[in-house]
Amino acid sequence: MLKPSGTVDVAKPPAADARTAFAHVAKSVSVLTAVSPHGPSGMTVSSLCGLTLCPARLLVSVQTRSRTFAALTQSGRFAISVLPDSGRDIASLFSQPQSVAKFAGAHLAWVTGLPVVAEAVAWFLCRLEYTYPVADHTIVVGRAHAWGVPGGAPLVRYGREYWGLASQRSVEG
DSSP: OOOOOOOOHHHHHHHHHHHHHEEETTOOOEEEEEEEEEEEEEEEEEEEEEETTTTEEEEEEEETTTTHHHHHHHHHHEEEOOOOTTOOOHHHTTSSSOTTTHHHHSSSEEETEEETTTTOOOEEEEEEEEEEETTEEEEEEEEEEEEEEOOOOOOOOOTTEEEEEETOOOOOO
């Protein structure tokens, strides 16, 4: 805890400390999917945020060496499915290295040629607009041209664990 009159050592902490600090930032959990000539690809992401409303744009960070990044840059299209609080198994499935099993193990709806998690609390179909390489990841900006909000409580990642918000009460301030 910081003390108002205290001093803080701001020496560069080790990367492992950054991982621990980042784990304390609550994030929504989503699945990003894309389709290339080699078939569908997908991954779990927790770096999603809305960027602009008009036009609707999303920002997501994607591992540059992943097959999913290759698929979305080849096709220029991708889908985002915001997982429900019951979606821990789907999040775990899509966080594994690429395999056909992830698409066999998830209940998917195909919307204009892109796979969307059927139980998603919200989903977006996007056209790739911009990419910004940063170290081993690329920030991807997509322009959403279609979306749906079936509703429900989202799955959240905090402290290296998944949390459901359905049983939590909102805090008004």
